[in-house]
Amino acid sequence: MKNKPDDRRDNVDKIEYNIGKTIQNIELAEDVIEVTDDYKTKETLKAKNSRRKEALNGMREEIRDEAIDKRNGYK
Incomplete structure (x- = not known):
């Protein structure tokens, strides 16, 4: 069984997509934090957003x- 060659050509695109989705999730969570009165929900979302920001x-x-x-010649 052969390993697949390391094809990193679209890595930046994938990472940028994930960054966009993560930012979107942070914003959605912040909207919920603003409108909910549930303390547990607020704390859970704040913790998730903290981890998202680290990510x-x-x-x-x-x-x-x-x-x-890429600059060093890796394709």
């Missing part, structure tokens, strides 16, 4: 890494 930092770092790899 955004990681995804942005991945894009920088991809740019460096």
Whole structure:
């Protein structure tokens, strides 16, 4: 069984898509936080948004890494 070759040509596009969706989820959660009176829901969404923001930092770092790899000749 052969491994698939590492095809990273569309990695940046995939990461950018995930960044957009993550930002969208953060905004939707913030809208719910504003209108709900349920303390547990607010705290859960705040915790999720905190993790999402950490994930955004990681995804942005991945894009920088991809740019460096591309500059160094990795296809």
